[in-house]
Amino acid sequence: MKISEIGEFGLIERLAAIAAKEHPQSTARKELYIGIGDDTAAWHNTNKLTLSTTDCLVQDVHFRLGQTTWHALGWKALAVNLSDIAAMGGAPECAFVTLGLPPDSEVCHIEELYRGLLDLARRHGVALAGGDISTSATLFINIALTGSAGTTLLKRSNAQAGDLIALTGFTGLAAAGLRLIERGSPPCPEDEPLRQAFWQPNPRLEEGCAILAAGAHAAIDISDGLVADLKHICCASGVSAKINLSDLPLHHVLEKFFGSETLDLALGGGEDYELLFTAKPNVMSCITETLKTPVFVIGTIEERVPGSVKLLHASGAEYKLQTPGWDHFV
């Protein structure tokens, strides 16, 4: 059935029914004072700080139809926003979903997209609180996500010389997964971790809260690539960084499928949604010992040229990363 057969209000009714069934209000962290169906959503404040972020996925830019399941598309649209809340050490609360849909879209596809989104929302107690639907020649999904935090946050601008730099997981997997998808390689069980990293990232929300509570200084999610995002922290904090390449975790599946390109993928590939964070050595020890998720310490914050990132082999030789950062328009 095409959306044009049931209309905007028919579609909204069906999506609301899915939300009510698969994501009842009781699964949301936040009890809404006013949810879907009025001019705005409204909720009572609890924590001191309110957070908000927005991120969108656009057809033929962030995804191609036919290269993904609709469920994964909905999941990822929310995941990229959740990851931003995680990188502040906050707790997510309410999601506002804008869908731009070609009129000949299949209703069952959009319902499946919604199920993917709701599956992830339920895991993290996010309330689906509102949205907008429009026709659009290009399919897009924009999500605005609010959250909350106490009095402190993991700012990008708070890294300090002497801090250790750490990662909550492997990098380069999502970029490798995207290459496999773009090449049209048939999926096999062995390369699943790479495709999964691209399509179903797990935002590090619990980790972000634990890292903040332990007293870490700064954090960012690896959406632009490890080196590019570390540079963002260094620029914002007016510090420099050194990465010891021998400490960089390289996933065996990445090495198996991409051989000599592994290092560049791990340093330059984006969309991994792991957290990159900095903390004093004693705080870092406490985090690595108590966090269930493995944490890899990969370098140190220094006081050289602000914004610069040095990559060092165990021999002391410097490595130059060739991969440029992603730019939407160049």
Add this chain to the structure above:
Amino acid sequence: MKISEIGEFGLIERLAAIAAKEHPQSTARKELYIGIGDDTAAWHNTNKLTLSTTDCLVQDVHFRLGQTTWHALGWKALAVNLSDIAAMGGAPECAFVTLGLPPDSEVCHIEELYRGLLDLARRHGVALAGGDISTSATLFINIALTGSAGTTLLKRSNAQAGDLIALTGFTGLAAAGLRLIERGSPPCPEDEPLRQAFWQPNPRLEEGCAILAAGAHAAIDISDGLVADLKHICCASGVSAKINLSDLPLHHVLEKFFGSETLDLALGGGEDYELLFTAKPNVMSCITETLKTPVFVIGTIEERVPGSVKLLHASGAEYKLQTPGWDHFV
């Protein structure tokens, strides 16, 4: 200059510079704890309730390039969101702007769009707190807007039998303006109020707050059309409504340009962004006497079939509106 010549980060730099110059932090109602440049924005809560809404404008659906100025496009993208906060009786706080832009877009056009958005933001003390930029074959602007309120709101579901129904201004002007634009009629000074209503609506934020403070029961903004939006209130509140057509304000420019179609435009045309609200007669008297903006009392809330709206001529004869409501997909 095309966006592809300066890239995503070049564009962001230019837009940030415009924002800093034309919309300094001091003009925003809300001092941000963290603004643009981190994973999320963050601010301290003041009022009891946090509000949030999202609305988007899509090329060839909500606007056509060449039929508007870029300044007006930016203004309207924010105005439609502000209007939703107004219809709750809230105060707007932070805007999150997602731009989907064809790579061959002219930089000066997007800068002008931003200036329009910031001009309206400044008027209402809104802080531009974050956003996202992506390429997209179809141009779109999505805004998510947060706001706040005390302990009460103008809910759609709170209209009560015996309430009077009122409007903060004329309706049908925006729909008439759109018809002129679609026809390609050359603009003349006389039809300016119609075009202006479509492209530069003034969200009724002060009026919304005053109406709530006075003790009105329910409100909605006229974005779908007077009758359609009154039905939304009636359905949500489980009541019916009667409109006295002789009390309906008809703008003389609308009558001049659209003659016999005037009534249908006033009842069925959308995108006017006036507030339609209900209040007890004594509260309504107080509002009409104290509000600077003229208020037109046009009918009564009753207890007939829930969701039904009756349109009555002075003779007592019933009028049937032919215009169907707008549906994006049918």
